[in-house]
Amino acid sequence: MASKRDTRRLIALLTPGTLFLGIFFLGPLAVMVIFSFLTPGLYGGVEWNFYHWNYGRILGWADGDWEEFDPVYAQIFFRSVRLAFTNVLITLLICYPAALWVSGLSVRWRTFVVFIITLPFFVSLVVRLFCWVLILRPSGFLNTTLLGLGVISEPIDIIFTETAVLIGMAYILLPFMFLPLYASIEKLDYSLLEASSDLGANPFQTFLRVTLPSTLPGIAAGAVLVFIPSLGNFIVPDLLGGAKVLMIGNLVEQQFLSARNWPFGSALSVMIMLVMFLAIVIYLRRIGRSEIVR
Amino acid sequence: MTQAAESIVEVKEAVKRFPAPEGGVVTALDSISLKVQQGQFVTLLGPSGCGKTTLLRTISGFEDLDSGAVLIGGESVLGVPPYRRPVNTVFQNYALFPHLSVSGNVVYGLEVAGIKKTERDHRLKEALERVGLSGFERRKPAQLSGGQQQRVALARAIINQPKLLLLDEPLSALDRNLRQSMQLELKSLQHDLGICFLFVTHDQEEALTMSDQVVVLNQGRIEQIGPPDLLYHKPATRFVAEFIGDSAIFSGRIQNTEASPVLVTEDGLGIPVGRGPKPGDHATLIIRPENLSLAPPNPDDSVSILDAVLEQSVFRGATHQYVCVLPNGTSISATPTGADDEAFSRVSPGDSVQLAFRRNIPHLIIESQ
Numbered sequence: 232m233a234s235k236r237d238t239r240r241l242i243a244l245l246t247p248g249t250l251f252l253g254i255f256f257l258g259p260l261a262v263m264v265i266f267s268f269l270t271p272g273l274y275g276g277v278e279w280n281f282y283h284w285n286y287g288r289i290l291g292w293a294d295g296d297w298e299e300f301d302p303v304y305a306q307i308f309f310r311s312v313r314l315a316f317t318n319v320l321i322t323l324l325i326c327y328p329a330a331l332w333v334s335g336l337s338v339r340w341r342t343f344v345v346f347i348i349t350l351p352f353f354v355s356l357v358v359r360l361f362c363w364v365l366i367l368r369p370s371g372f373l374n375t376t377l378l379g380l381g382v383i384s385e386p387i388d389i390i391f392t393e394t395a396v397l398i399g400m401a402y403i404l405l406p407f408m409f410l411p412l413y414a415s416i417e418k419l420d421y422s423l424l425e426a427s428s429d430l431g432a433n434p435f436q437t438f439l440r441v442t443l444p445s446t447l448p449g450i451a452a453g454a455v456l457v458f459i460p461s462l463g464n465f466i467v468p469d470l471l472g473g474a475k476v477l478m479i480g481n482l483v484e485q486q487f488l489s490a491r492n493w494p495f496g497s498a499l500s501v502m503i504m505l506v507m508f509l510a511i512v513i514y515l516r517r518i519g520r521s522e523i524v525r
Numbered sequence: 526m527t528q529a530a531e532s533i534v535e536v537k538e539a540v541k542r543f544p545a546p547e548g549g550v551v552t553a554l555d556s557i558s559l560k561v562q563q564g565q566f567v568t569l570l571g572p573s574g575c576g577k578t579t580l581l582r583t584i585s586g587f588e589d590l591d592s593g594a595v596l597i598g599g600e601s602v603l604g605v606p607p608y609r610r611p612v613n614t615v616f617q618n619y620a621l622f623p624h625l626s627v628s629g630n631v632v633y634g635l636e637v638a639g640i641k642k643t644e645r646d647h648r649l650k651e652a653l654e655r656v657g658l659s660g661f662e663r664r665k666p667a668q669l670s671g672g673q674q675q676r677v678a679l680a681r682a683i684i685n686q687p688k689l690l691l692l693d694e695p696l697s698a699l700d701r702n703l704r705q706s707m708q709l710e711l712k713s714l715q716h717d718l719g720i721c722f723l724f725v726t727h728d729q730e731e732a733l734t735m736s737d738q739v740v741v742l743n744q745g746r747i748e749q750i751g752p753p754d755l756l757y758h759k760p761a762t763r764f765v766a767e768f769i770g771d772s773a774i775f776s777g778r779i780q781n782t783e784a785s786p787v788l789v790t791e792d793g794l795g796i797p798v799g800r801g802p803k804p805g806d807h808a809t810l811i812i813r814p815e816n817l818s819l820a821p822p823n824p825d826d827s828v829s830i831l832d833a834v835l836e837q838s839v840f841r842g843a844t845h846q847y848v849c850v851l852p853n854g855t856s857i858s859a860t861p862t863g864a865d866d867e868a869f870s871r872v873s874p875g876d877s878v879q880l881a882f883r884r885n886i887p888h889l890i891i892e893s894q
């Protein structure tokens with residue numbers, strides 16, 4: 232039981248954060264949810280009438296007068312979820328072996344590698360992504376190199392494809408997968424691996440039965456940290472996906488900035504949020520609980 | 526059966542050196558040879574850092590030897606990885622898998638070996654019964670006490686029916702009472718299972734109570750191998766004598782005739798000793814507290830007398846321990862029993878006493894010439 236003094240201290244410590252989040256996070260969020268149920272104004276803005284067709288346009292029922300149901304919205308939505316999920320897998324497959332390797336280095340090298348991994352944060356995101364445009368475009372570094380080596384005879388179309396978007400997203404989100412993974416792999420108790428080997432498990436069995444389950448919290452944290460920004464991302468598809476690979480983030484951006492349909496943009500945002508919320512709930516139920524028992 | 530088939534594990538002139546981070550090398554094992562016979566409880570005893578863990582790890586396969594060999598069941602295991610060696614280990618920190626339940630931990634070895642579920646369940650039940658943990662199947666290691674965790678580690682190892690079980694100070698984390706009851710349990714478990722135990726400890730009492738054979742290690746070398754009573758009564762070296770049991774130890778040179786030799790220490794104390802050593806020999810005399818009592822009124826030739834002053838008497842439950850000081854300043858303890866104890870208890874601290882021991886009982890180590 233917490234004593235009265237503890238309670239008072241807790242209140243003192245939590246109040247500023249709670250107020251800040253309440254005003255600057257929950258406030259706008261509430262505005263967004265409310266807007267998503269209002270009628271779009273003719274020249275932007277909103278009219279204060281209840282209007283559920285914002286969701287209808289995405290999910291399959293439209294008001295028929297002003298707007299049509301178009302499956303393209305649902306398609307873009309599912310494509311975004313799929314790309315975000317694929318990106319989680321890509322970053323996981325790249326980062327897990329890397330983190331295993333780094334955790335085996337000496338302390339000085341480990342610190343250095345972690346520093347290197349956070350280094351790209353010092354450069355603007357747009358600049359870094361534009362470098363990928365230079366690399367991937369038809370006359371870019373990749374194509375000229377492959378052509379020069381004779382691997383290909385014609386430039387390959389890679390920019391403005393899903394592949395390009397995945398490359399870009401994996402590139403910017405790698406650290407978010409690497410750092411939590413590395414943190415949990417580094418904590419891994421080496422004597423557990425020896426115990427497993429002692430009990431007759433070969434290295435592969437040990438990996439599956441001890442290493443992987445022990446680092447599951449890191450995997451889950453990394454997955455959530457990569458999934459959420461991937462889903463809402465609009466800069467990467469904008470620069471590397473062009474008009475062909477729209478993601479839901481681009482759609483939201485368009486609705487707010489060009490189409491000036493705030494309610495529809497809000498409805499799209501609420502959809503994204505629901506998926507993220509689901510991801511976090513799964514994370515907490517699966518992983519959070521086993522963490523508590525430890 | 527041949528000799529080779531009987532020894533479960535044999536270590537031959539094992540040498541292991543580690544590069545020390547501060548430069549140079551640490552010789553953790555210095556030409557170690559030992560054999561563990563079928564059904565034996567063998568203890569490795571030695572102070573911290575003497576190489577006990579290293580020796581276990583070379584047998585379980587986590588450490589390679591620089592030279593020498595390890596034979597399991599008569600065959601060299603050079604290059605055989607730990608997971609293919611028919612030995613199991615109870616680790617000092619238990620190393621239980623935190624994400625698995627008690628039963629998950631215990632059947633781990635059977636699962637990776639691909640044993641069928643029905644047999645697994647059967648053996649799980651049996652192993653848990655043996656260590657007294659039935660009903661704990663679904664707990665996680667974090668939900669167990671230290672003693673219970675220790676039992677899980679034990680069950681996890683014995684369920685695989687290894688030829689040899691290695692135990693690295695498994696009791697050191699337990700409190701005294703629990704440790705003593707676990708000592709007896711381990712001993713009877715070993716007897717029932719008929720598996721060889723190679724048990725590491727730095728607690729000499731533990732080694733004496735549990736073992737068939739004790740291997741005393743010091744700085745990577747074997748000081749002595751033998752059954753507990755031999756080590757206690759006939760220590761081969763001064764180190765063994767100091768390490769096992771309480772004793773007063775005197776080193777010096779033998780003077781006088783061969784018929785009545787006297788050990789003279791560097792500070793001039795002369796102690797008559799039994800026959801055996803020749804004049805000029807370097808010798809070490811080991812007197813256990815229970816060998817000392819008050820001198821009888823008319824001592825004959827079979828006892829030696831030491832003049833001393835009683836400093837204090839300490840109550841020890843069944844007996845007293847009488848701490849005396851010799852003329853040269855060394856203190857020496859006596860724990861006589863029965864009538865001898867009664868006689869001694871009438872002496873008050875500060876009084877002079879004559880301590881006596883039977884010449885043929887204390888052990889004399891003759892070191893040279």
Ligand SMILES: Nc1ncnc2c1ncn2[C@@H]1O[C@H](COP(=O)(O)OP(=O)(O)OP(=O)(O)O)[C@@H](O)[C@H]1O
Pocket residue numbers: 543544545546551552553571572573574575576577578579580727
């Ligand atoms: N990996 C290693 N690198 C360098 N030196 C080591 C290594 N492992 C052990 N040593 C050294 O080898 C010697 C023996 O170590 P070992 O762990 O076998 O001792 P121990 O008898 O088990 O001691 P304790 O009772 O404290 O567990 C020690 O001097 C130790 O410092």
Ligand SMILES: [Mg+2]
Pocket residue numbers: 577578579693
């Ligand atoms: Mg040790």
